[in-house]
Amino acid sequence: MATSIKDVAREAGVSIATVSRVLNDIDVVNEDTKKRVTDAIKMLKYRPNIVARSLKTQRTKTIGILIPDISSQFYPEIVRGAEDVSNIYDYNVILCNSDFDPEKEKEYLRVLSEKMVDGIIYMSSSLNEEILELITELNIRTVLVETKDEKGTLPSVTIDNVSAVYDGTKYLIEKGIKKLAFIGVEENAKNAWGDRFAGFKKAVEESGLSLDEDLMHFDSLKVKAGFDGVVKFVESKKEFDGIVCASDEIAMGVINELRERNINVPDDVSVIGFNNNFTASIFYPKITTISQPSYDMGSVAMRMLIKMLNKKELEQEHYVLDYEIIKRNSTK
Template sequence: MASTIKDIARVAGVSTATVSRVLNHLGGYNEDTEKKVMAVAKALGYRKNENARSLVQKSSKTIGVIMPEVTTAFYGDIIKGIEDVAYEYGYSVILTHAGSQGSRIQESMNLMGERRVDGLIIVSVELHEPAMESLLSLDVPYILISTKTKREDAPYIKVDDERAAYTAVKYLIDHHHRTIGMAGANPEDPIAGAPRINGYIQALLDHGIKVDLNLIKAGDFSFESGKQAMQAFLEDQAKITAVFCASDEAALGIISACFERQISVPEDLTVVGYDNSKVSSMSIPPLTTVAQPLYEMGKAGCSKLMDAIIHHTSIESQVIAHELVVRQSVKKLS
């Protein structure tokens, strides 16, 4: 038969209230009492009934994560960062997918309400006003990762995608590339697509390079969209010397299409990616890419959320610094 708080109190010679305070780290007892209670609890094999405790406290000890339909490996490191922090606090994590372009966001919100999550993290999903109203109606702390909304009070963690894309294209220009294509971004995506395209365009304009919209091949950040972009460049007979890709997977699609056609990277075509996901260092050649600290973003987002849940603090937004990771996929032109 499982031991109870009353059993611990009887053996330790203290009140049940003192045992409860010790086990829940509420203070109001001395060090000797704490050691005695914990030793007796261990000896009796006591285990907290977290389910019963959560009902009393109206807490599920669960963090909800809503993310888009997964078509790339982008999310793995973010989720690992979230889970590592949540588990340190004794919280579970439940994931749900909001579908392509957030088509199932309402269903995801409803699920989180039914599961009585204590906090919510939304990754890379654009939230329109109805979704924001549903989110606020849950009345739990929340934070956005790699996305933001028009509401200034909605806390987020993300990289400045426009500046990061600018950095990558400027690096290509500094290596004497003048005819630079772009691949893999969805121009209708205001979170990651449009800002990265804008950064690409602005870098060209600031360096006196004419913008040719035919050199921008849209996509969904996937490997396949990179392959399709390279096919389109070839069909157009585009005289590009470099391609800036909106994701590492799109960049690998470009490299794969080049391999199939015996186009050497970087000797014949320079390629730069975005994200610094694990695949970027595994490609041949290893990929020069813009680094988003994905794992750190997940950890930071969950840490802020846990502080809000436990200490009732407000969550401050944070812009995370990007970095260009230089590998072997770029050739400097003479």
């Protein structure tokens, strides 16, 4: 038979109300009494009924985390940073993977609302108007990671993706690389992926170079996008000596396909990735990449959300963390 709150109260020699106050971290209980209750909870291995508790407190101590691609090396590191902080404050995490599908994102938002999560950390593959309206309608406290909404209504943790890819592209141009190609997700996306192309475009145009549509490929952040992009570029018969990639996975696909075609990296073509995944540091050749602090993005977002849940004022609504170009062997 499962242990009840009555059993805990009996073992600790206190009232059920006192046990409830300890469980809900209400300060009116003195330290000696609190220790007797917590010792009884441990001895009896009592686990509170979260649903029953939430009906009284209107809180479940649960946070939803929505990511677009669990197979990526980037998003799990954000989740790890968020979860480490959630553990410190005794919050549980529900992880949802949307597979880059906006409809799946909306369904998960509704499910998390039904599960009565206290808040959501949201990494979006779209962040379109319908998604923003749904977040407002469901009235769940939400922190965005990796991107932010156009009006800045939701708190966010990002890097400056435009500047990051601008600097990465300029790094190649300063190496004498002039015929540049780009592989990303979506040219006009209102999120980090669109910003990465905007940074590439800005650097190319400011340097007096030309943008060539035959040397642009928009698909996904996965390895296959790198394969397909190289095939497109080669078949276009256009010359290229550098490829800027919106992810390290794309860069890996690029390098492998170039190798299959006996095109040397970096002697013939320089390649730069994005994210600084662990694999980028052990791939051959080791990939030059733009590093963003994924673990810190998750931990900062979770601290922001927990402050919001505890009705504490945020020092900042929008954190823009630092990025860094990691110079390795895939560029001249």
